[in-house]
Structure formats: C-alpha cells, structure tokens
Amino acid sequence: MKFVDEYRDASAAHRYAEAIARIATRPWVIMEICGGQTHSILRHGIDRMLPTGVSLLHGPGCPVCVTPAEIIDAAIGIAGEPGVIFCSFGDMLRVPGEGGSLLAAKARGADVRIVYSPLDAVTIARANPRRQVVFFAIGFETTAPTTAMAVAQAAREDLGNFSLLVSHVLVPPAIEALLAAPDNTVQGFLAAGHVCTVMGVEAYAPLARRFGVPIVVTGFEPVDLLQGLHLCIRQLEEGRAEVENQYSRSVRAEGNQVARQLIRKVFEIRTQRWRGIGEIAASGLGLAPAYARYDALARFGRVIRPSAAEGECISGVILRGLKKPGDCPAFGTRCTPEHPLGATMVSSEGACAAYYRYRRLGTSPVAAALAEEIRR
Amino acid sequence: MSDRASFAPVCPMPADAAEEIQLAHGGGGGMTQRLIEEIFRPAFAASPGELVHDGAVLELGGARIAFTTDSYVVRPLFFPGGDIGSLAVNGTVNDLAMCGAQPLYLSLGLVLEEGLPIELLRRVVASVRCAADAAGVRVVTGDTKVVERGKGDGVYVNTAGVGLVVARRPVAPAEVRPGDVVLLSGDVGRHGVAIMSVREGLQFESAIESDCAPLAGLVLAMIEAGVELHCLRDLTRGGLATALIEIAEAGKVDIRVSEAAVAVSDPVRGACEILGLDPLYVANEGRCIAFVAPEQAERALAIMRRHPLGAGAAAIGTVEPGTGMGVVLRGLLGGSRVLDMLSGEQLPRIC
Numbered sequence: 072m073k074f075v076d077e078y079r080d081a082s083a084a085h086r087y088a089e090a091i092a093r094i095a096t097r098p099w100v101i102m103e104i105c106g107g108q109t110h111s112i113l114r115h116g117i118d119r120m121l122p123t124g125v126s127l128l129h130g131p132g133c134p135v136c137v138t139p140a141e142i143i144d145a146a147i148g149i150a151g152e153p154g155v156i157f158c159s160f161g162d163m164l165r166v167p168g169e170g171g172s173l174l175a176a177k178a179r180g181a182d183v184r185i186v187y188s189p190l191d192a193v194t195i196a197r198a199n200p201r202r203q204v205v206f207f208a209i210g211f212e213t214t215a216p217t218t219a220m221a222v223a224q225a226a227r228e229d230l231g232n233f234s235l236l237v238s239h240v241l242v243p244p245a246i247e248a249l250l251a252a253p254d255n256t257v258q259g260f261l262a263a264g265h266v267c268t269v270m271g272v273e274a275y276a277p278l279a280r281r282f283g284v285p286i287v288v289t290g291f292e293p294v295d296l297l298q299g300l301h302l303c304i305r306q307l308e309e310g311r312a313e314v315e316n317q318y319s320r321s322v323r324a325e326g327n328q329v330a331r332q333l334i335r336k337v338f339e340i341r342t343q344r345w346r347g348i349g350e351i352a353a354s355g356l357g358l359a360p361a362y363a364r365y366d367a368l369a370r371f372g373r374v375i376r377p378s379a380a381e382g383e384c385i386s387g388v389i390l391r392g393l394k395k396p397g398d399c400p401a402f403g404t405r406c407t408p409e410h411p412l413g414a415t416m417v418s419s420e421g422a423c424a425a426y427y428r429y430r431r432l433g434t435s436p437v438a439a440a441l442a443e444e445i446r447r
Numbered sequence: 448m449s450d451r452a453s454f455a456p457v458c459p460m461p462a463d464a465a466e467e468i469q470l471a472h473g474g475g476g477g478m479t480q481r482l483i484e485e486i487f488r489p490a491f492a493a494s495p496g497e498l499v500h501d502g503a504v505l506e507l508g509g510a511r512i513a514f515t516t517d518s519y520v521v522r523p524l525f526f527p528g529g530d531i532g533s534l535a536v537n538g539t540v541n542d543l544a545m546c547g548a549q550p551l552y553l554s555l556g557l558v559l560e561e562g563l564p565i566e567l568l569r570r571v572v573a574s575v576r577c578a579a580d581a582a583g584v585r586v587v588t589g590d591t592k593v594v595e596r597g598k599g600d601g602v603y604v605n606t607a608g609v610g611l612v613v614a615r616r617p618v619a620p621a622e623v624r625p626g627d628v629v630l631l632s633g634d635v636g637r638h639g640v641a642i643m644s645v646r647e648g649l650q651f652e653s654a655i656e657s658d659c660a661p662l663a664g665l666v667l668a669m670i671e672a673g674v675e676l677h678c679l680r681d682l683t684r685g686g687l688a689t690a691l692i693e694i695a696e697a698g699k700v701d702i703r704v705s706e707a708a709v710a711v712s713d714p715v716r717g718a719c720e721i722l723g724l725d726p727l728y729v730a731n732e733g734r735c736i737a738f739v740a741p742e743q744a745e746r747a748l749a750i751m752r753r754h755p756l757g758a759g760a761a762a763i764g765t766v767e768p769g770t771g772m773g774v775v776l777r778g779l780l781g782g783s784r785v786l787d788m789l790s791g792e793q794l795p796r797i798c
Contacts, residue, residue, distance in 0.1 A: 072713050072716055072717060072720075075716070075720065079779055079780070081779060081780050081781060084780050085780075085781075113784075114778070114784070115778055115779070115780050115782060116778060116780060116781075116782025116783070116784065117780075119782055120780070120782070162723075174469055174470075174471075175467065175469065177469075177470075178467040178468065178469045178470075179467060187647060187649070187722075293779075293780055408789075409477055409478070427787070428787050429784045429785070
C-alpha cells in the first residue's frame with residue numbers, strides 16, 4: 072500500500088536506528104507531541120530500537136485526553152436534553168467526566184451518535200429540522216478546519232437547529248507551557264506532522280530559538296519517527312536548535328492557507344483548560360462573535376465550572392512527560408481501559424492505554440519475559 | 448503563560464461502573480467475558496470447562512452431538528457479500544464446524560418489526576434457504592414473533608443448530624499443546640470493514656465484501672484426511688486477536704504469532720488506516736484458525752489451500768508452554784508485544 076509500506080520497511084527502520092546509535096554520544100530526552108506518534112512508537116517498539124541513553128517522553132497530544140472533565144459533563148447534560156441528537160467522534164464516548172461517560176448516557180437513552188466528520192452532523196441537522204443537533208468539537212489544529220467548515224455551512228444554510236460544544240486546543244502554546252515549566256526535562260521535540268500540515272511550521276521557530284530546543288516536524292510511521300529522531304539527535308549533538316521538517320511529503324512551510332483562513336474566520340483564540348495540566352493562555356479556540364449563535368453552551372444555558380475533585384490519577388504528570396505510565400501505582404491494577412481512572416487510559420491515543428495495550432510495565436513478569444524474548 | 452498554581456497536575460476521574468447494559472457487553476471482548484463470568488456461569492453452575500466455546504458437545508444415545516445457538520442483529524440487513532439470512536446460517540454452521548462436527552439441522556427464529564415489507568422478509572428467507580443448501584444443512588423448525596414498530600430493527604434472526612461430531616478426538620482449547628502450529632484460513636477483517644463501510648456511508652475505491660461463508664466443508668476435508676485438529680475457532684466478533692487470546696487463556700498456553708504472516712487485503716488495510724481500527728480485532732464471518740500438531744501442519748495447510756475458502760491459508764504462529772503471557776505478536780519491525788483483549792468495541796479514532 073503506497074505511503075504506508077515504504078514507511079514500515081524493516082530494513083529502512085533498522086538503518087535509521089543504527090545511524091542514531093552511531094551519532095548519539097550522550098543521553099538525550101526527546102518528547103513526541105502527538106498521541107498518534109506515541110501509539111506508533113509503542114506498537115512498533117521504536118523506543119527499544121534506540122540507544123539506552125535516549126529516552127522518549129510522551130506529550131499531551133491526545134485531544135481526547137486533554138478535554139476537561141467539566142466539558143464532558145456539559146456534553147452529557149446537553150445530550151440528555153429532550154429532542155437533542157448529540158454527535159461526537161467515536162473515541163470521545165468512553166471518556167468519563169464526573170457524571171459518567173457519553174456511552175453510559177447513550178445506554179440510558181440519550182441519542183448519541185458517532186460521526187466521522189462535523190459535516191455529517193450538519194447533514195443530520197438538515198435531515199431532522201425538529202431536533203436540536205449538537206456536535207462535540209474537540210481536537211487540535213487538525214480537526215479545527217472541518218469544524219470551521221461545518222459552522223460556515225450551517226451559517227450559509229441558516230440552520231437554526233445546529234450548534235457546537237467547542238473544546239479545540241492548539242499545540243504551540245502547549246509546547247511553550249511545557250518548556251517554561253521549572254521542572255521541564257525535555258531537550259528536543261518531535262512536532263506533530265498533521266498539525267503542521269494545516270498550520271505550517273512558522274510558530275515553532277521562535278520556540279526553538281527562545282528555549283534552545285530542536286523541533287523536528289515528524290510523521291507517524293516507524294521510518295518517519297526514526298528519521299525524525301535521527302534529525303533531532305543530530306541537532307542536539309551538534310548543539311543546534313532549529314526547526315526541521317521530516318514530514319515534507321505532507322507539510323509545507325506555510326501550511327494549508329485555505330484551512331488557516333477558515334479557522335481565523337470562524338474561531339477566536341482563548342484561554343483553555345487542559346485536563347490534568349491546567350489553564351494555558353491562548354491555547355484554545357472558541358467561536359468568534361459572528362458565529363456565537365452556534366455555541367451550544369449558550370443555547371442550552373450551561374455554564375462551565377472547573378472541576379475541583381481530585382483523584383489518584385497522575386495523568387497530568389504523564390501528559391507533561393515527567394513520569395511514565397508504569398510509574399503510577401494504579402496502572403494496570405486499579406486503572407485499566409475497562410475501569411479507567413484517567414483519560415490517558417481511555418483514549419486509544421492516550422499514553423497509558425498504549426502502554427497497557429502494548430504491555431510495558433517495567434517490573435512485571437510479562438515485561439521480564441518480553442525482555443527475554445527480545446534478547447533471543 | 449499560566450502561573451504555576453494553575454499548572455497543577457490533577458486529573459479527577461471516577462471509575463465508570465457501567466450499571467447498565469452497553470453495546471460493548473455484546474461486543475465479544477472483555478465486557479462480554481465479564482457477563483459470562485459474573486452472571487451466566489454462576490446462574491447455570493457451569494464448570495470452567497463449560498460455556499467457553501461457542502458450541503456444546505453432548506453425548507446423546509451413543510452419538511456425539513454438537514449443539515449451538517446464535518442471534519443476529521446486523522444492521523444494515525443487506526450488505527456487500529451477504530445479508531442477515533446468509534449470516535444467520537453461516538454463523539451457526541461455523542460454530543458447529545468449530546466443534547469438529549458435520550452441521551445437519553437448524554432452527555430459524557424470527558423477530559419481525561411491525562411494518563416490515565413482506566417482500567423484504569421473502570428476500571431474507573430466500574437467502575436463508577440458499578445459504579442452507581450451500582452449507583448442506585436443513586431448516587427443520589422455526590418460530591415467528593412480531594414486535595411493535597420502533598421496537599426492533601426490521602428483522603432479528605436466531606438460529607440454533609445441531610450436528611454430528613465427526614472428529615475422533617475432542618476439539619477444544621484444552622487440547623492445544625506446546626509445539627502446535629496455528630493455521631489461519633485466509634485474510635482477515637473483511638466482514639467488519641464491509642459492514643462499517645455501508646453503515647457509515649464510507650465509500651472506498653473498490654467495494655469491500657464480507658467474507659461470510661460456511662466453513663464446515665473446509666474443516667471436514669481436514670478431518671476426513673486424518674488431520675487431528677486440536678482446536679478450531681471462527682474469527683467473529685473481536686477478530687483474530689480475541690480468538691487467540693481466548694484460546695491461550697482457556698488452554699493455559701502461550702501463542703506466538705507473526706504479524707507479517709497474517710494476510711490483510713489492501714482495501715481492508717486502507718479502510719482500517721483511515722478509521723483507526725486494528726484489522727486483527729475486526730470481525731470475520733468466513734475465516735477460522737486451526738491448531739494442529741507440527742508433524743501434521745504441512746498437510747493440513749495443503750488441504751486448506753486446496754479448498755476454495757482456504758486458498759489464502761497460512762501458518763501464522765506456534766504454541767508454547769504457558770507462562771501467563773498469552774498471545775505475543777512479533778511485529779513487522781521485529782519487536783514483540785503482548786496482544787490484549789479489547790475492553791469494549793473498537794471505536795474509530797479522532798485523527
């Protein structure tokens with residue numbers, strides 16, 4: 072299959088792993104931003120192909136994981152209103168807020184539907200003029216353009232029964248927050264290729280300069296990731312801190328201008344809470360005043376109050392790369408995909424779920440047996 | 448930039464207790480397993496050896512009979528490569544075949560929704576007949592109920608089936624031995640992707656058809672040739688991965704599988720990439736795995752490949768003594784990982 076097979080080629084992957092081993096003279100800490108990259112790294116065992124000194128930290132780039140619990144509770148509340156059809160991406164349904172999950176709300180009778188695109192929700196609204204149709208707009212800069220398209224389409228058709236619960240987040244402010252934190256250990260970043268396909272790479276150069284970290288825009292397949300790591304480590308070894316583009320088959324420096332214009336037209340930048348991390352200035356998107364009538368919170372009279380409850384989940388430290396899932400005492404015991412204590416265990420892109428699925432607990436007999444297997 | 452106080456790592460998250468039945472309880476994964484362990488097994492005082500396989504083997508008047516039942520609630524009723532009628536026949540025929548039995552007789556229970564066009568019922572029943580003829584079984588009894596409009600999805604079908612066990616030795620996870628070779632009858636993921644593509648209105652360049660087919664012929668060909676089948680399993684809900692995990696658990700063995708040996712057609716791979724699904728966990732309706740002793744593996748594979756439904760058969764792994772690890776998949780890049788049972792349904796990823 073084109074654009075997949077050549078980037079999963081075992082010999083190419085091993086060549087890059089060897090090249091990394093040749094140039095790495097010191098320990099380095101590198102963070103991949105995107106949950107899709109985390110998933111691919113664990114699935115293909117890429118972290119085990121690296122020299123022992125090079126460690127990978129898993130960033131906050133899982134949109135499902137960072138959506139605040141209070142937004143999920145608002146979603147469940149709106150979904151339970153009479154006559155509402157609530158549309159969401161599939162992997163958001165299992166994430167619990169404080170009042171259960173959308174999947175449980177569905178089991179109790181709410182009309183919750185999985186869609187693949189916000190435009191599907193517009194189609195549903197058009198076909199059901201007597202029902203209120205709400206789309207749960209989450210995700211990074213990758214999904215924001217299609218949300219914007221849906222809003223623009225609804226405005227063009229003057230659809231009065233369509234609205235959105237918006238919780239879009241932006242990557243560069245999150246990187247800035249991570250780097251500015253006093254306990255930061257990250258020395259280099261793999262930026263998320265798909266986000267840069269939309270937004271371009273210009274936002275990253277000031278970050279690389281200000282914090283002295285290399286940032287390599289990287290794809291998602293094994294060979295992409297190893298090539299991105301090779302570029303990043305080469306910069307670190309040579310004392311450079313630049314923005315490089317490994318994912319040039321998809322990313323252009325200026326990004327996708329049409330998509331960026333659409334985002335600028337429909338949204339405005341606002342302060343956003345990230346689940347487990349906290350408030351980050353200018354890190355979220357809300358509907359611009361011209362489109363405020365499509366805001367589901369206003370339409371259903373809901374006010375968001377930051378959730379105050381505390382749990383034993385340490386996903387905040389994990390999302391910031393300070394700990395790994397196996398460091399959590401609840402991991403794999405009290406916290407499993409079936410009984411998640413935190414969002415990072417729920418989403419298929421969450422670091423804990425990926426560790427659980429690909430069994431990476433440091434000291435378990437399973438891990439020991441696996442290590443033995445690899446030595447063989 | 449936010450101040451440090453608001454940057455505190457806290458993730459409030461109560462456990463999801465799932466007090467109501469959710470769709471995933473019928474998904475064949477971990478949640479289905481829990482229903483069996485917590486509700487069904489205690490209710491029927493079944494021993495751990497019972498209620499694990501999709502069919503039961505019973506001694507009746509000197510004969511060994513395989514007995515099974517299955518309900519079909521597929522939506523849409525007609526999909527590329529099959530429909531609820533052919534599915535209801537093949538699914539039950541396959542459950543019997545996986546017991547090492549020659550499927551013989553089926554019952555047909557129909558739950559119809561008020562307002563269903565009779566013409567549609569005719570098409571479903573014609574499809575049942577056609578599939579039964581193809582599988583060499585007869586529908587000998589049945590039942591019809593009608594529910595109010597809005598209380599059903601058009602047609603629900605239940606079939607129960609009986610067959611005569613022809614395998615000379617038991618066919619069950621407990622019979623799996625270290626050294627056994629795992630044979631897979633063809634490429635995986637077609638049925639689940641075909642259903643999802645029509646259900647969600649996804650258009651792919653080439654239509655993906657369900658693999659829905661009766662596997663009894665394939666199994667009987669091996670038994671007649673003297674192959675001793677230690678265990679068989681059709682790869683329905685939960686796909687290849689779930690079947691392997693269940694057998695490893697029930698048989699108390701480890702199973703090592705090579706990802707490169709598991710065939711997935713390009714259209715199915717492409718669809719899975721787009722939807723964020725793992726083809727190893729996607730449902731099939733015409734594929735099975737067989738566990739055979741190493742000395743018989745080559746011959747069993749040759750017999751499979753001669754059968755039209757086994758043309759793409761391959762040896763995908765081996766059984767090793769149980770260490771509690773379960774199923775270990777050797778990935779395309781050479782690294783290994785443990786396969787885990789999904790807790791609920793696979794949900795399409797966001798990006």
